[in-house]
Amino acid sequence: MEKYVIKRNGDYKPFERFKIKDAIEKSFSSASIPYDESVFESVLATFENKNTLAVEELQDRIEKVLF
Secondary structure (H helix, E strand, O other): OOOEEEOOOOOEEEOOHHHHHHHHHHHHHHOOOOOOHHHHHHHHHHOOOOOEEEHHHHHHHHHHHHO
């Protein structure tokens, strides 16, 4: 089943895994830390059972995994 993201303007867009991965890679790069693929996998696992997510919810889950 396809997953969707609710953008800040209310639009529904298909979930694109690469955008999450890019954001996590950039956070590692900004802290001069080598990228760890397990962080990306952990983030994906936190919303495995949901089909629709808000951008803010995605951000919150990514932050929790990073901390």
